[in-house]
Structure formats: structure tokens, C-alpha cells
Amino acid sequence: MIICTYDGSFEGLLSLFSECITKNIQPENIIEQSKYEPDLINEELFIPTNISAANSFRRRLRNALSAQSLKHLFFVFLSALENKEICMYRYACFGLQTGLNLNKHLSDKRVAMIHDVSLKVGCEAHRMKGLLRFRELDDGRYYAPVRTDHFVLPILASHFSKRLSAKQWVIHDVPRSTAALFDRESWYITKIEQTSAPELSQDELHCQSLWRQYFSAIAIKERINPKLQRQFLPKRYWDYLVEMQDAPAQKNNSSDDHLSS
């Protein structure tokens, strides 16, 4: 049986889909090449990224399925779902049969799966647009560490490239050792290894203490409801939330508890 592999990029995956459909290859599974482990039963078929094939397949999906379906595919690609590639492939193939009606087949497993996962990724991205916290570094750059279930970094980078277009910023996906870097014009994603916490600017800790103060002042004590708070703000997101961390014991801007992972 054939296991198709690709280089791990979205374009690579689209190239792979295009190749499989054109050559009528029926992959048993689709795996990123670096994660593939050879075995006795299966045969690996690596499909190299072909940008023009990827682009024309992307256009085909947009026209035959819908822009919404393409967005679903991209969101699922960012997800931590195991076997996401083969799920995406089955959804795309089914879509080429149904055409524009694809997303109405809500009781079909192939569609329901993609919708559920896409919704999860979309929700996490939306949530992180609110929960991400930038810290001002002493070199003037803005730095935000994040820890997310899914790889929502590209969605965040796109959002903040418009919102904070006058700043140089870094969004650091700590567990994935990956960062989005923005230089006031465009952003790109790269692997980074961080060994020490970045130095904060003079004003950063003061700004954080103002925010913590505001955060505690705005709660109405007659309505205190920690269960409700955690329902909206699950504890797994607290690590880098300024308002959920105690203020550093002394003003020492070379150490920052929030950055250690």
C-alpha cells in the first residue's frame, strides 16, 4: 500500500493532492516526510512541492468547492489532528464530486470531521487574538510568547500585521520553537531556539502592574464567580497572561517568569 509523503508545507500538501487525483493514486495515508517511518508492508511515495501545481489546484478547489471549503482545509492543516492530511484529502475528493454543495453534507463523516476541527482551530485563533500579550523589549521590539493546542501562528501573524503595523514584533510559539517575525512590512515564520528570556524595557513592568491593577479593580465583588471565569479562560492559557501572573517580587527587568517554558 502507498503512503504518500510531502515536505510539510500547505503548498506541498496541495501538490500532493493534485498529483494523487491526476494520476489516480489511492494513498493509504499521507504523512509529512520527516515523520515517516519505513516499514515492511507499505511503500513510500514522496511528492515534491510544485508551486504552480499547488496554485492551480487551489484555484480548482476554490471554484469547484468554495472559498469557505478552502479555508476549512487550511484551518485543519493548522490543527494538531492526527491523520489530518488523509482527512483533508477525503474531504477534497468528496468535494470534487459534490461541488458547491459540499458543506451542506453535514451528516457525512468526511465533512463533519473537517467542520469540527476547523471550528476548533478557528475558535482557538479567535481566542488567542484576545489572550495574546505583547511585552516591550529593551530593543523596542514587541514580544509575545504563546502556547496553543493548534498551530494558529499564521492566523495570529496575519491579524497583528494589520493591527500593529507600526511595531516590530515577534510572536513566539514556545512549545513548537517557532516564531512569526514582523518587520513593519511583512511577516514570516521561522524556527527559533531561545535559550534565555529576552530583556524587557524600562516601562514594561510598570505597564504590567497598571494592567493587573485594572484587572482586579474591574471585577464586581458581589458577583465573584471563579468557575465562570475559568469556563471562558481555561487554565492552560494562563501561562503567558500578564494578569494571571503575580507581579515580579522586585523591579528587575532582566528576569521574567512568564518566559520560562
Place this chain on the structure above:
Amino acid sequence: MIRESALKKLTILAESAKYDASCASSGSNRAHSAGVGTTQSSGICHSWAADGRCISLLKILMTNVCIYNCTYCINRANNDVPRAAFTPEEICELTMNFYTKNYIEGLFLSSGVIQSPDHTMELLIKTVRRLREIHRFNGYIHLKLIPGANLDLVHTACRYADRVSINIELPSRESLAMLAPQKKVESILLPMHSVGETLQHNQEVKKKKNKPKTMPAYTPAGQSTQLIIGATPETDLQIMRLSSWLYEKMTLKRVYYSAYIPVNNDSRLPVLHTPPLLREHRLYQADWLLRFYGFSAEELLDEAHPRFDVELDPKICWALRNPGRFPVELNIADYEVLLRVPGIGVRSAKKIIALRKVQRIQYNDLRKLHIVLKRAQYFFTVNGKYYGDTPLDPAAIRNRLTIPYPGRVSSQLDLFDINRDTSDLTSAISGEI
């Protein structure tokens, strides 16, 4: 950067502002500009305070000094509380700092009335104008209109704000006269009406063929107001009538309900041990039914039943009073009819309609659509078959839903936990606002 004194001021002026329930940062369509910030039509929540309410905007007062002596208000003139005031520049700096750190979606600026309504309104305008023009802030601004301020000032304020609001606070003329004798009802409704008219006029201009290419911004996210619940004797029916009037005639985007919390001792105020949170929750549920589900106030309540049920939500209560309308057949019912089935919301109804276009619905499909059947099961048929665990009899259904099964934890407590922010979050994510 603002220093230590700012910490104290911020505490005083945030604590004075916290009783305003408005939290939305949604509904604006501010064009992208070279300045700092963007707005997102779905709104974004940035944190949740210890009371479980979402924090989206930096909600503060310009000053908590006030010439009025409204009985229910913590900042009333006669109260001996610490007073403070921000300068426009201090507010701008604070907003810009918080915004660029992504603590907030924008600014919510209100104020006690200092010197006169006009003076206060001018101060607020000066601040947001500075924020827009000097700091080039392009994020969300919610600005309070000051009752009694000159209408020209009101319209100027609308040019800089994404949303404006003027709080009615007490849901009847009599209550206002009793608890806020210095405020006149007209001083609240007149600016609201004038802003509403301008918004409607702008809408009509936009529809015209020879519409101008660009139109100056005018409070693109519309206006809202707040009603205090439980400080005065109005019934839920009176409050719902007022809300639907505000939505229809004043074209408001949102009415907020704020459970009354006693902050002052006054013989004209009721003594409450806990804020009426469940009642507030029921009003928000009903408010959603008015705005998104096509219900009218008179359908939800009437003179014989002027208050919402403690045990069950307003939608299922309506259904139980109208059993003749059910069950509906999921394979043929119109969208509007589906929306009236308890337990089926906007998203579920849309999913049913979508699936119906490609196949006939079977009962098993409902679980795949993640439709919650707990309440819905009594009110529909699928291909003619009824699936409820008791016949469609209002008394039996009520029993089923309110008497806890053995081994099932009562959901009574949960009612207090779900407040408006649940629906806010859901709608924010799905863009239903």
C-alpha cells in the same frame, strides 16, 4: 509613561466604571488606516475578570466627580468616596499602552457629570479626538453620551466613536423621577432619538444610486443603553416592552441589563442580599429572542404572566404555553419555525436547512449535527415520528425538565453561572451579532 499616581487613579476610575455592563467590541466596520489598530466585526474578548465578565475595552471614567445625586449610583455627589480625574492625555497614553500590548480591544470612556453636561461632553470629545487625531488610534471606542448635553456635541461625539451609549438606567419615568430626580427622561431619549435618526438617514443615503463614494464615520457600531434590574418595581413585561421599543423605534443595537447591586443606603432603595443574577440572565435570554429569533415581548410575557419563570427559560415557557404549534416536522418546517423550537438556535436551524438541501433528515443525523436534544426532543418529529421521552404535554415536559433524575446533579446552580457572556462569546465567534 504614567507613574505611581496613575495606579491610584486607575483603581478609583475603573472601580467607578465597573457597574456598566456594556462589554461589546463588535459591529464596527472602521476602515483600515495607517494609524494604530483595527476593529473586528465579531468583537474580541481579551480577558475575563474574577466575576466572569469579559474584558474587551478599557472601561474607565474620565472623572468620578459628579454634580448629580442619583440614589443608586456609587458616585453620587453626597457620597464620601475618593475622587479622581484623568487628563485627556493620560487616558490616551493608557489606552495606547494597553492596546499595543494587546490587553484591550479599545476604550470605553464614561464620566461623572462635572460642572455641566456640556462641559463633560466636551471633555470626552476632546479626549477621543486626541486619541484619533494625535495618537492615530484606529481601534474601538465606546463613548458615553452625557444626558442633557447639546445635540451638536452629541453628533460630534458620534464622529469619533464606534459606538455611543446613553444609559436609561431606571426602566420607567416614575422610577427615574424617584431615584434620579435631577435627570429628565427627555435628556436621555432626545439625544438617543437624534442619533438614531441620523443613523437611519445615513442608511437611506447608502441605499441611493447616487450615494457619495465615502461617508464620514458616524458611530458605525450604533448605540446601546443599560437598564438596572431590581432596584425598582418594574416587571419583566414592562422591561421587555421598553427593550423592544428601543430596538424598533430607537434602532438601538443592544440593551444591557445590570442586576442591581446595593452600593448606597437609602430608604428609597430595596434591600437585596444578592444581586438578581438569575433574573438578569432571563432578561438576556429574552433579549436574544427579540433580536435574533423573531419573538415579540407580548409573546414571551403577558399581563397574566408578567415575570419570567425561575425554572425554565423564556423560549421553552413560550412553547409550553403554545403546545398547539408543536411538534414541527424537521424535514419541512421553515427556518423561522425551526428557530422557535426550544433547544434549536440560529446555528442548529441553519444546519438543518443546509442538510435538508442535499438529503432527507433522519433522526440519527441530529446527533451528527451536534443538536442538543434535551429540550428539543418534545417539539419536533422526524419523518412523522415523535422522539420525546414523554408525550407532548406541557405539565409532563415541565416535570421532566425541572425535577432532577436520581443520579443527575441538579442544574439549578448552573443557571447562575451562565450569564450573558456565554451568548456573547458564541455570537462573537460565529459572527451572529
